[in-house]
Amino acid sequence: MSAYTVYADQLPGLLARWNGKYAVYAPKDIGEGIYDFRPWRQGDEIAWDYDLAYNSLKRFLIPPKEPLISYDLSRCTAEPIFEAPAQLLFGVHPYDLRAITQLDQLMESGAPDNYYLRRREQTMIMALEPLRVAEGSFWGSVGAERVDVGFDLYWTKLGPSSFLVEVGTQRGEELLLDGGDLAQATPGEREAARRAKGRILSKARKGMAFDWREIPKLLGKAWDSPLWEQRSELCLACGSCNMVCPTCYCFDIREEVDDSLQGGVRYRVWDSCMLHSFAAVAGNHNFRRKALERYRHRTYRKGKYIFDRLGELGCVGCGRCVRACTAGIANPLRTFNDLWEAARNEG
Amino acid sequence: MKAKLFSAYVPQPATLVATERLSDFVTLFRFVRDDGRHLAHKPGQFIVLSAYGVGEAPFSISSAPSRDTTEFELAVRKIGTMTTAMHNLRVGDKVGIRGPYGSFFPVQDFVGKDTLFVAGGLGYIPLRSLLHYQLKHRQEFGRIIVLVGCRNPQERIFIDQIEELSRRGDVEIQETVDCPDQDWKGNVGVITTLLPKVAIDPDVTNVAMVGPPVMYRFVLAECVKMGIDPGRIYVSLERKMKCGLGKCGHCQINHLNACVDGPVFRYTDIAALPEAI
Ligand SMILES: Cc1cc2nc3c(=O)[nH]c(=O)nc-3n(C[C@H](O)[C@H](O)[C@H](O)COP(=O)(O)OP(=O)(O)OC[C@H]3O[C@@H](n4cnc5c(N)ncnc54)[C@H](O)[C@@H]3O)c2cc1C
Ligand code: SF4
Ligand code: SF4
Numbered sequence: 001m002s003a004y005t006v007y008a009d010q011l012p013g014l015l016a017r018w019n020g021k022y023a024v025y026a027p028k029d030i031g032e033g034i035y036d037f038r039p040w041r042q043g044d045e046i047a048w049d050y051d052l053a054y055n056s057l058k059r060f061l062i063p064p065k066e067p068l069i070s071y072d073l074s075r076c077t078a079e080p081i082f083e084a085p086a087q088l089l090f091g092v093h094p095y096d097l098r099a100i101t102q103l104d105q106l107m108e109s110g111a112p113d114n115y116y117l118r119r120r121e122q123t124m125i126m127a128l129e130p131l132r133v134a135e136g137s138f139w140g141s142v143g144a145e146r147v148d149v150g151f152d153l154y155w156t157k158l159g160p161s162s163f164l165v166e167v168g169t170q171r172g173e174e175l176l177l178d179g180g181d182l183a184q185a186t187p188g189e190r191e192a193a194r195r196a197k198g199r200i201l202s203k204a205r206k207g208m209a210f211d212w213r214e215i216p217k218l219l220g221k222a223w224d225s226p227l228w229e230q231r232s233e234l235c236l237a238c239g240s241c242n243m244v245c246p247t248c249y250c251f252d253i254r255e256e257v258d259d260s261l262q263g264g265v266r267y268r269v270w271d272s273c274m275l276h277s278f279a280a281v282a283g284n285h286n287f288r289r290k291a292l293e294r295y296r297h298r299t300y301r302k303g304k305y306i307f308d309r310l311g312e313l314g315c316v317g318c319g320r321c322v323r324a325c326t327a328g329i330a331n332p333l334r335t336f337n338d339l340w341e342a343a344r345n346e347g
Numbered sequence: 348m349k350a351k352l353f354s355a356y357v358p359q360p361a362t363l364v365a366t367e368r369l370s371d372f373v374t375l376f377r378f379v380r381d382d383g384r385h386l387a388h389k390p391g392q393f394i395v396l397s398a399y400g401v402g403e404a405p406f407s408i409s410s411a412p413s414r415d416t417t418e419f420e421l422a423v424r425k426i427g428t429m430t431t432a433m434h435n436l437r438v439g440d441k442v443g444i445r446g447p448y449g450s451f452f453p454v455q456d457f458v459g460k461d462t463l464f465v466a467g468g469l470g471y472i473p474l475r476s477l478l479h480y481q482l483k484h485r486q487e488f489g490r491i492i493v494l495v496g497c498r499n500p501q502e503r504i505f506i507d508q509i510e511e512l513s514r515r516g517d518v519e520i521q522e523t524v525d526c527p528d529q530d531w532k533g534n535v536g537v538i539t540t541l542l543p544k545v546a547i548d549p550d551v552t553n554v555a556m557v558g559p560p561v562m563y564r565f566v567l568a569e570c571v572k573m574g575i576d577p578g579r580i581y582v583s584l585e586r587k588m589k590c591g592l593g594k595c596g597h598c599q600i601n602h603l604n605a606c607v608d609g610p611v612f613r614y615t616d617i618a619a620l621p622e623a624i
């Protein structure tokens with residue numbers, strides 16, 4: 001993989017150039033220790049040392065509300081609506097990138113989701129090696145610390161004034177060299193980047209009492225665990241844990257008739273398996289009536305169902321749900337550890 | 348990754364050509380696709396129907412696949428917004444359809460065998476497509492045994508057709524209701540009470556079963572007790588559905604999606620799933 005050296009003073013020029021072609025989003029300090037991806041404007045400071053973006057990045061690929069079709073009421077015909085703005089996400093941490101590559105796989109398999117795939121195609125992703133680990137994050141211990149695909153460029157800050165930039169795709173390289181030739185990275189710089197990764201990883205590997213590869217097997221035996229009832233008793237069924245999660249993508253389909261009453265739009269909106277209504281059907285029947293059932297389903301989806309399909313967990317350990325849950329029960333790490341502990345005491 | 352400008356969410360237009368009232372709340376709707384093509388479905392599959400301005404909902408295709416007609420039938424219970432809107436449709440009105448979707452009863456597995464149909468309530472609607480297929484190719488199939496259960500006599504559907512079937516002589520049909528009224532002369536009790544009344548040969552019998560969620564556990568246990576191989580028991584499981592494409596997550600039964608892995612399952616494929624039955 002080729003890699004270049006980029007100096008800090010070259011960066012504003014590059015960003016400004018890209019901003020002409022793409023809507024550029026980058027991490028920004030929005031106060032009180034909270035970071036989020038925001039549109040980048042000339043002169044903006046990038047939060048190089050951000051620990052976690054408050055909102056997950058799935059919103060750039062599956063918007064909270066996304067039109068699917070428009071229809072004509074009088075003729076009963078419908079047309080697809082495809083919106084896919086050219087956008088560039090600058091500074092994506094590896095665990096978030098892992099979440100995106102997981103969505104890539106799930107959206108492409110079976111009946112391909114062309115809405116997602118078109119947005120994805122229009123999205124340049126520049127990954128960024130993290131410098132800090134957020135409280136509550138545990139991505140280093142669930143196998144989400146590494147990504148080899150899905151990025152166009154991968155940035156590692158080597159010091160106050162230079163970056164090592166690894167090339168992931170040809171379009172990424174073209175973009176990087178858009179402003180003129182850059183120096184190839186030296187073996188020494190590559191080594192420095194490797195060490196930087198090692199440093200952050202040692203901090204990110206925290207909290208997990210056992211090897212994450214055991215989680216699916218553990219869940220395979222935990223269906224009747226008393227933990228589901230104990231924890232879910234506190235659940236407010238608010239759905240926040242799903243909303244902030246970078247790998248959750250369930251949606252509802254709704255529609256609106258426009259003012260003229262001649263036509264309307266059918267769209268999808270984020271939905272949440274933790275909501276009481278999620279599996280409720282007409283005739284007052286609900287396939288997951290109890291909080292216990294919904295809470296358990298979310299955990300199984302994260303810890304087993306996705307793993308059985310893709311060989312990786314459906315949780316990338318970002319810790320956003322840990323923060324979002326006012327009841328303090330959404331933390332998958334804690335759930336997995338407690339189940340592990342219980343299984344050990346039993347066995 | 349090369350995304351196409353094709354949307355699976357765009358319905359195809361279809362026109363209502365006839366309706367028939369089946370009970371106080373259930374109506375049979377007969378549609379044709381406007382492009383003149385066959386629906387090309389298999390028994391047990393469903394479509395997602397759009398009434399623009401109201402929404403979409405999944406419905407089983409109740410008619411048998413046929414090369415003779417491009418018409419297809421849905422039988423719909425009026426229960427909420429979409430289904431009420433459908434009951435207001437008039438002949439000539441247009442709707443949108445997506446599909447056919449989902450798995451189906453593999454008819455080749457039924458050839459040369461006896462079939463025990465177990466239909467609880469509206470379960471008769473999806474089973475009817477397999478039943479009518481078998482009747483159309485009657486000589487390829489063995490005994491056809493149909494058990495129909497309803498909560499009360501007012502909720503019976505396809506009454507005339509069921510009477511017709513019982514007169515044919517080559518279909519064994521039995522009905523029961525949970526709560527009889529004064530006029531009801533037939534069997535009373537849940538559908539499992541009919542099972543001992545049919546002398547089946549478990550070694551040559553396939554079961555096709557659709558009914559309300561509570562029905563499955565009891566009937567399945569009974570069938571297994573009767574000696575039927577769980578690999579020859581087919582059930583159709585309906586869940587909340589939105590996309591029909593395996594994406595929206597609503598229809599999940601543990602790791603499976605009822606919309607693409609189902610709705611028709613072989614019992615052996617779901618017996619170990621705690622969310623299935
Ligand atoms: C595979 C399958 C086949 C079906 N076949 C038939 C049939 O042949 N005849 C029939 O009358 N009914 C059938 N149903 C049930 C039918 O889809 C619901 O009765 C219908 O969705 C209710 O819509 P509504 O808008 O009138 O009710 P509302 O309660 O207003 O529903 C609101 C929304 O919830 C969802 N929803 C509600 N109930 C169900 C449900 N039972 N299943 C799935 N989604 C639901 C729908 O997306 C609907 O848009 C089937 C369901 C499935 C999953
Ligand atoms: S489950 Fe929680 S920690 Fe895991 S990816 Fe989702 S939000 Fe992040
Ligand atoms: S687990 Fe927490 S965040 Fe999730 S629905 Fe329950 S209360 Fe809300």
Ligand code: FES
Nearest residue numbers: 591594595596606
């Ligand atoms: S209906 Fe959307 S996943 Fe099955």
